[in-house]
Amino acid sequence: MSDFGVLSLxxxxxxxxxxxxxxxxxxxxxxxxxxxxxxVAGGNPVxxxxxxxxxxAFNIASAWEExxxxxxxxxxxxxxxxxxxxxxxxxxxxxxxxxxxIAKAVTRKVKTSRAASLMAAIFGxxxxxxxxxNTIIVGNTMRPITDRARVSREFLAYADDSxxxxxxxxxxxxxxIGYELGLLKDAIASVGADISAxxxxxxxxxxxxxxxLAVILVYLVAITHRHYxxxxxxxxxxxTEGKVLRDGAQPMMTTEVDVGMPIEGKESVWVFxxxxxxxxxxxxxxxxxxxxxxxxxxxxxxxxxxxNADSTWALVWGSFSMVIVxxxxxxxxxxMSLEDVEHTLVAGMKQMHFAMMILILAWSIKSAxxxxxxxxxxxxxxxxxxxxxLVPLVVFVVxxxxxxxxxxxxxxxxxxxxxxVPLSYGLSGSFGPVVYASIASVFAGGxxxxxxxxxxxxxxxxxxxxxxxxxxxxxxxxxxxxxxxxVGAVVLLLFAAGLRNGWLLLAIAVPLxxxxxxxxxxxxxxxxxxxxxxxxxxxxED
Numbered sequence: 217m218s219d220f221g222v223l224s225l226x227x228x229x230x231x232x233x234x235x236x237x238x239x240x241x242x243x244x245x246x247x248x249x250x251x252x253x254x255x256v257a258g259g260n261p262v263x264x265x266x267x268x269x270x271x272x273a274f275n276i277a278s279a280w281e282e283x284x285x286x287x288x289x290x291x292x293x294x295x296x297x298x299x300x301x302x303x304x305x306x307x308x309x310x311x312x313x314x315x316x317x318i319a320k321a322v323t324r325k326v327k328t329s330r331a332a333s334l335m336a337a338i339f340g341x342x343x344x345x346x347x348x349x350n351t352i353i354v355g356n357t358m359r360p361i362t363d364r365a366r367v368s369r370e371f372l373a374y375a376d377d378s379x380x381x382x383x384x385x386x387x388x389x390x391x392x393i394g395y396e397l398g399l400l401k402d403a404i405a406s407v408g409a410d411i412s413a414x415x416x417x418x419x420x421x422x423x424x425x426x427x428x429l430a431v432i433l434v435y436l437v438a439i440t441h442r443h444y445x446x447x448x449x450x451x452x453x454x455x456t457e458g459k460v461l462r463d464g465a466q467p468m469m470t471t472e473v474d475v476g477m478p479i480e481g482k483e484s485v486w487v488f489x490x491x492x493x494x495x496x497x498x499x500x501x502x503x504x505x506x507x508x509x510x511x512x513x514x515x516x517x518x519x520x521x522x523x524n525a526d527s528t529w530a531l532v533w534g535s536f537s538m539v540i541v542x543x544x545x546x547x548x549x550x551x552m553s554l555e556d557v558e559h560t561l562v563a564g565m566k567q568m569h570f571a572m573m574i575l576i577l578a579w580s581i582k583s584a585x586x587x588x589x590x591x592x593x594x595x596x597x598x599x600x601x602x603x604x605x606l607v608p609l610v611v612f613v614v615x616x617x618x619x620x621x622x623x624x625x626x627x628x629x630x631x632x633x634x635x636x637v638p639l640s641y642g643l644s645g646s647f648g649p650v651v652y653a654s655i656a657s658v659f660a661g662g663x664x665x666x667x668x669x670x671x672x673x674x675x676x677x678x679x680x681x682x683x684x685x686x687x688x689x690x691x692x693x694x695x696x697x698x699x700x701x702x703v704g705a706v707v708l709l710l711f712a713a714g715l716r717n718g719w720l721l722l723a724i725a726v727p728l729x730x731x732x733x734x735x736x737x738x739x740x741x742x743x744x745x746x747x748x749x750x751x752x753x754x755x756x757e758d
Contacts, residue, residue: 407641506525
């Protein structure tokens with residue numbers, strides 16, 4: 217364990233602070249990684265630069281040093297390949313008029329800004345099986361629909377982000393649950409308890425206050441059109457001026473600029489529907505094959521398959537299939553020539569380079585944090601002041617901070633679960649509400665911190681596929697994330713006070729969330745000169 221003490225907080229805090237202050241994300245991330253390198257190199261700037269470049273190279277190659285050996289795992293590499301392929305596929309569908317066609321078809325039913333906002337939330341909830349797939353499909357499908365209904369890109373990114381990880385961490389069948397069960401199984405084994413990981417997972421579900429409340433808040437905001445913070449100004453701008461992006465915004469996917477305007481006159485909804493269907497089908501097929509297929513299913517059902525599946529390979533298969541199906545359709549329907557298809561595919565890949573650089577540097581921040589012991593320091597400080605009833609709240613706060621500063625919920629789960637289960641079991645003496653609430657707090661805190669962090673991969677991808685300026689997405693989403701997080705913390709305080717029933721605490725949390733949302737919209741609306749914080753309903757003109 218590296219012993220840098222409080223200095224271990226510098227790499228993520230410098231990166232996050234500079235990102236918010238300068239709005240130059242790449243610069244901020246690189247400097248944050250370099251600060252980590254400076255600590256490791258003992259203050260030597262040349263050594264710091266060497267460490268920084270090594271971390272970046274290793275994260276591109278999905279490799280790292282362990283006991284003097286180079287270890288490889290192509291997770292990061294496959295994510296970058298997937299991003300390039302999905303960018304190419306989206307560009308081709310867009311250029312061929314597929315997105316325009318689906319937007320026109322859907323907007324015959326979606327006539328108002330409320331309907332468009334609500335549809336984004338519903339769409340995000342339906343695609344529960346994987347957070348990455350959620351951000352891709354919801355962002356790309358809903359963008360032309362919400363644009364037409366004058367819903368801001370900031371709200372679309374928020375709806376996309378708030379129904380990605382928060383939904384995936386709650387889903388009984390998802391690419392997340394296998395990883396969660398694996399961590400739980402090891403943690404339970406470490407205390408010698410006779411309980412299945414599945415039982416513990418289900419028992420912890422009602423205590424997962426943050427993701428449950430985050431999803432509910434999306435629907436609440438979409439239905440009421442009540443906003444506060446920067447989102448109120450973004451939605452007011454979109455409704456009154458028709459500007460779904462603020463002047464000067466730098467969306468992470470500028471399809472209209474990079475690829476050009478879509479071809480008109482030959483639009484077909486099938487150019488959208490079939491490639492997206494191929495993406496979903498092949499992703500599921502990839503999960504099935506990499507998860508062991510029928511042999512794994514016979515052993516433990518779909519969950520056994522998902523537990524063993526490699527989601528990155530599945531996503532590469534899905535995105536590649538999306539590109540191939542789109543190419544075949546566009547060429548067969550004579551919408552574009554082979555030369556135009558090639559140019560569009562290359563342009564689509566090129567428009568992903570900025571987002572891919574952010575992902576690489578975000579992974580590199582994680583490497584820097586590991587090297588200086590950021591997470592270890594946070595945990596060691598927090599574990600000094602605990603009583604049984606307070607364990608879930610402290611676990612939630614610590615998990616949130618680790619996730620926020622490292623940008624990874626899964627990494628936070630891996631760090632916190634082996635600590636939270638033995639700690640809560642040791643202090644409470646049995647597997648009961650304290651342990652289950654602590655398990656839930658690992659998941660909830662990890663998602664909460666990840667949700668707020670500008671260096672989180674899902675936050676980045678939500679900005680990317682919603683076509684939103686990344687810093688604008690972070691700034692507009694944080695007030696809502698903090699609202700759900702605050703209510704979650706309040707009910708965990710009630711838990712510490714002796715109210716241990718998860719479902720009863722959830723029944724208290726939901727109306728508290730509704731009241732707090734209304735209060736904040738009223739208060740901020742009055743401050744901003746927009747009565748009740750309520751933006752007016754926009755009706756789409758035929």
